[in-house]
């Protein structure tokens with residue numbers, strides 16, 4: 298993006314202007330790939346940090362900012378480094394911590410409502426952050442702690458001041474129906490004639506009342522994420538949700554009028570073996586029976602290890618092995634007549650390098666986009682250790698993100714990883 302905008306991607310070539318600041322979950326989890334690229338990084342939840350950055354810039358006149366960024370870039374960067382959660386390369390001391398979690402009253406919502414947007418006339422509202430689940434691969438569960446949600450009272454205030462242009466509210470959360478006020482919130486919105494949609498529903502949250510409500514407001518399709526068709530592999534991943542829960546939830550949703558289901562599966566998971574494919578086929582057949590026929594498709598994504606999760610210690614299988622397992626699953630799903638969407642293994646391997654890499658992967662990206670090198674050559678030129686995601690790590694392993702103080706203790710993560718290896722279950726955090 299920087300290169301295409303005519304901005305030199307490497308910080309050392311920009312001379313302080315323009316100021317480039319990055320943030321968000323991926324950057325917070327592992328900022329190291331960007332330390333040679335950006336001027337500053339916001340770690341953890343950014344709502345309050347953003348306000349403080351804007352106040353700091355407002356306090357300085359335009360001339361001051363220009364002068365300081367061109368002649369004395371240090372003054373501005375020093376001030377940024379004093380904001381909690383800001384990592385400013387060259388100015389922050391080691392061990393910068395994540396910013397404290399914000400209260401749900403700071404959760405964002407759309408401020409521009411227009412029929413021209415991707416979601417026309419819709420206000421997206423972050424109704425919850427984090428997740429009550431504890432899946433061992435999940436970044437959302439590890440970096441957004443504790444699980445927080447917008448209560449009914451906040452929605453009552455929201456609808457009072459709602460602009461008539463808003464025809465629909467999209468509830469955004471990893472686990473929309475885990476909000477204890479889910480039922481009264483949806484009923485409140487429906488009673489005001491506002492359509493409601495959901496980003497993501499967990500099968501384990503859908504009791505009779507919630508499933509009926511989801512159908513009664515005209516929800517046409519629902520996504521569920523069993524992650525694996527094998528209950529054993531799913532449990533090993535820390536998603537301790539039995540097969541039956543998916544079948545029962547889907548049957549209830551179908552009875553309530555939901556016409557289409559999308560199931561999300563991971564491939565290349567720890568604990569997969571020759572029986573996983575058979576178990577997955579049985580799962581799909583039982584799911585089809587539960588919904589009374591066709592009307593579901595499956596997305597298959599290779600599992601990518603993430604920092605601050607128990608799987609940071611895991612050795613991701615090699616490309617060939619993941620590709621083989623993926624081909625077998627795809628063949629089986631197509632034989633069952635299901636629509637299948639497959640994520641490329643190569644793209645997942647790149648993600649793994651970005652996710653677990655250090656500043657060398659950032660340099661490789663710059664070689665690739667600026668220098669026109671092939672990706673393989675760019676990795677070599679930057680000296681990236683491409684086998685790191687495929688190595689089994691231990692308590693002694695130096696991770697790039699050791700440079701920051703994250704939201705979870707390494708000892709806790711390793712204990713869960715060891716339990717997964719030993720007992721086939723990542724257990725609870």
Ligand code: SF4
Pocket residue numbers: 427428429430431432435436437438471472499536
């Ligand atoms: S249920 Fe989904 S959001 Fe929650 S921890 Fe598991 S993968 Fe993450």
